[in-house]
Amino acid sequence: MEAISVFDIFKVGIGPSSSHTMGPWRAAEQFVRWLREQPEARRDLSGVREVVVDLFGSLAKTGKGHGTDFAVLMGLAGEDPVTCDVEGVQELFASICHDKVLRLGGVHSIAFDPEKSVRFRMREALPFHANALTLHATLHDGTQQSQTYYSVGGGFVVQENAPPSASQRVRLPNPIEKARELEEACARTGLDIAGVVLLNERTWRTDHETRDGLLRIWQTMRECIFRGCHTGGELPGGLRVTRRAAAMNHKLLGIAGPVGKVPPGAQPLGETVARLTPESLDVWCKGLRASDSDFQNIMKWVGCFALAVNEENAAFGRVVTAPTNGAAGVIPAVMMYMDLFARRPGEKSNEEAIVDFMLVAGELGSLFKKGATISAAMGGCQAEIGVSSAMAAGGLAYCLGANTQQVLMAAEIAMEHHLGMTCDPIGGLVQVPCIERNTMGAIKAIMAANIAMESDASQAKVHLDDVIATMWATAKDMHTKYKETAEGGLALRISVSVSEC
Numbered sequence: 001m002e003a004i005s006v007f008d009i010f011k012v013g014i015g016p017s018s019s020h021t022m023g024p025w026r027a028a029e030q031f032v033r034w035l036r037e038q039p040e041a042r043r044d045l046s047g048v049r050e051v052v053v054d055l056f057g058s059l060a061k062t063g064k065g066h067g068t069d070f071a072v073l074m075g076l077a078g079e080d081p082v083t084c085d086v087e088g089v090q091e092l093f094a095s096i097c098h099d100k101v102l103r104l105g106g107v108h109s110i111a112f113d114p115e116k117s118v119r120f121r122m123r124e125a126l127p128f129h130a131n132a133l134t135l136h137a138t139l140h141d142g143t144q145q146s147q148t149y150y151s152v153g154g155g156f157v158v159q160e161n162a163p164p165s166a167s168q169r170v171r172l173p174n175p176i177e178k179a180r181e182l183e184e185a186c187a188r189t190g191l192d193i194a195g196v197v198l199l200n201e202r203t204w205r206t207d208h209e210t211r212d213g214l215l216r217i218w219q220t221m222r223e224c225i226f227r228g229c230h231t232g233g234e235l236p237g238g239l240r241v242t243r244r245a246a247a248m249n250h251k252l253l254g255i256a257g258p259v260g261k262v263p264p265g266a267q268p269l270g271e272t273v274a275r276l277t278p279e280s281l282d283v284w285c286k287g288l289r290a291s292d293s294d295f296q297n298i299m300k301w302v303g304c305f306a307l308a309v310n311e312e313n314a315a316f317g318r319v320v321t322a323p324t325n326g327a328a329g330v331i332p333a334v335m336m337y338m339d340l341f342a343r344r345p346g347e348k349s350n351e352e353a354i355v356d357f358m359l360v361a362g363e364l365g366s367l368f369k370k371g372a373t374i375s376a377a378m379g380g381c382q383a384e385i386g387v388s389s390a391m392a393a394g395g396l397a398y399c400l401g402a403n404t405q406q407v408l409m410a411a412e413i414a415m416e417h418h419l420g421m422t423c424d425p426i427g428g429l430v431q432v433p434c435i436e437r438n439t440m441g442a443i444k445a446i447m448a449a450n451i452a453m454e455s456d457a458s459q460a461k462v463h464l465d466d467v468i469a470t471m472w473a474t475a476k477d478m479h480t481k482y483k484e485t486a487e488g489g490l491a492l493r494i495s496v497s498v499s500e501c
C-alpha cells in the first residue's frame with residue numbers, strides 16, 4: 001500500500017502546473033542525479049556532450065502554455081523549485097534560450113538549443129500515463145543514455161515498474177486506502193481524523209516537526225495571497241488576461257488610487273506594488289479581520305484570495321500544490337476564510353486549527369490519489385478543482401466542529417458537484433477557466449462544509465468512497481480532448497497563440 005504524507009500533498013513549488021511544471025522539473029533533476037551515477041557520464045557530468053528531451057501526450061499538447069520546457073531546463077540546470085529565486089530562474093531560462101548553452105547540473109556547460117532539444121511529440125503518447133517525458137544524454141564516447149519518467153499529478157513523478165521509494169515503503173500504524181478505513185481507524189484508536197493522520201505522520205517525523213513544517217507551508221500560502229493581492233498588470237502567455245485580485249483587494253479595503261492596475265506599457269508584467277515583509281503581511285491580515293462581517297464582502301474576499309493565488313501561479317510565481325498547482329487557490333482561500341472570518345468552536349488557537357485543517361485536507365487528498373487520480377491529464381478538472389474543493393470542505397468542516405462522518409460528507413458533497421468537470425485551458429495556459437474556477441471551488445467547499453454540519457451524516461445516501469469511485473469511472477469515460485490537451489471545450493472555441501521561448 002502506497003504511504004502518502006501530508007507533505008507529499010502540500011509541496012512548495014513554482015507555477016503554473018504541478019503535473020506539467022513541477023513534475024517535469026523533478027524528473028529532469030532525477031535524470032541529472034542518475035547521470036552522475038553512470039561511470040561514463042562522470043560525477044561532474046563532464047562525460048556528457050548533448051541532452052535532448054522528448055515530451056509526450058498531454059505534456060506535448062499543453063506543455064508550451066504550462067511552462068514544461070522552462071521547467072525541464074531548470075531541472076537540468078540544477079535549480080530547486082523550492083528554494084530558487086523566482087525571477088532569477090526566468091532570467092536563466094531567457095539566457096539559455098538566447099545563448100543556447102546550458103550548465104548541466106549547474107556544473108557542466110553543453111550546447112543546448114531549446115527550440116531543437118525539447119521536442120513536443122504532439123501525436124505520440126506512452127501507454128503508462130498521459131504525462132510522459134524521456135530524457136536522452138549523448139556522451140562524448142558516442143553512447144546514449146535515456147530514462148523515461150511520468151508526471152502523475154500533484155508534482156509526483158514515477159518511473160514505470162520502478163520500486164516504491166523508501167518513504168513510500170514504510171509501514172504506517174494506520175494504513176488507509178479508503179474513507180471507510182479512515183472511519184474504522186478513528187473508531188479503533190478513539191482519535192478523530194487529525195489525530196489518526198498525526199499518528200501516521202510520526203512514521204516520518206516528530207509532531208513538533210510536522211507542526212512547524214505545516215505552518216511554514218501555510219506561511220508560503222499567505223505570502224502567495226499577499227503578493228497576488230498587491231500585484232497588477234497582465235499575465236504572461238499571450239492571452240492578455242488582466243490580473244484582478246489587486247484591484248479587488250483595494251476596492252474591498254476602500255483604498256482609492258491606481259494600485260493593482262498598471263498602465264499598459266508602463267511596467268513589466270506583474271509589477272508588485274506593495275513590499276512583502278512579515279510585518280506588512282500581518283498588518284494587512286489584521287486589517288481584513290477587523291474590516292468585514294458582511295456576507296457579500298466575505299464572499300468577495302474568498303474569491304479575491306483564490307484569484308490572488310492562481311494569478312501568482314499563472315505568472316510562474318511561488319505557490320503550494322494543494323493538491324495541484326492549477327487548483328492551488330482553493331485551499332488557501334478557504335483557510336484564509338477560516339482564519340479571518342469564520343467562528344470556530346473550542347479553545348484551539350488559530351495555528352492549531354491551521355495544522356488540523358492541513359492534516360485532514362491532506363488525508364482526503366491522498367484518498368483521491370489512491371482511489372482515483374489528482375491528474376487532469378487522467379481525469380479532467382474534477383481531479384484538480386474537484387479534489388481541492390473536497391479537501392477544503394473536509395478540512396473546514398473538521399475545524400468548525402464536524403464529527404468524522406460529517407467531515408467525510410463535506411468532502412463527498414464538494415466532489416459530487418464537480419463530477420464530470422472537464423479540463424479545457426485556453427491556449428494551454430493555466431489561466432482561463434482555471435483562475436476563476438478556484439474561486440468556485442472555494443465557495444463550494446464552504447457551502448459543502450456548512451451543509452454537512454447541518455446534516456445527520458449517518459443518513460447520507462452517498463459515501464465519500466462512492467464518489468471517489470464514481471469520479472474515477474467518469475475519468476475513464478471522459479474523452480481525451482477534455483484531459484489537459486487543450487483540444488476541446490473553451491480551448492477549442494477561443495484560440496490564442498502562446499508565447500514562445
Ligand code: SF4
Binds near residue numbers: 431
Ligand atoms: S481547467 Fe482545471 S484541470 Fe485544466 S489546467 Fe485549468 S485548473 Fe487545471
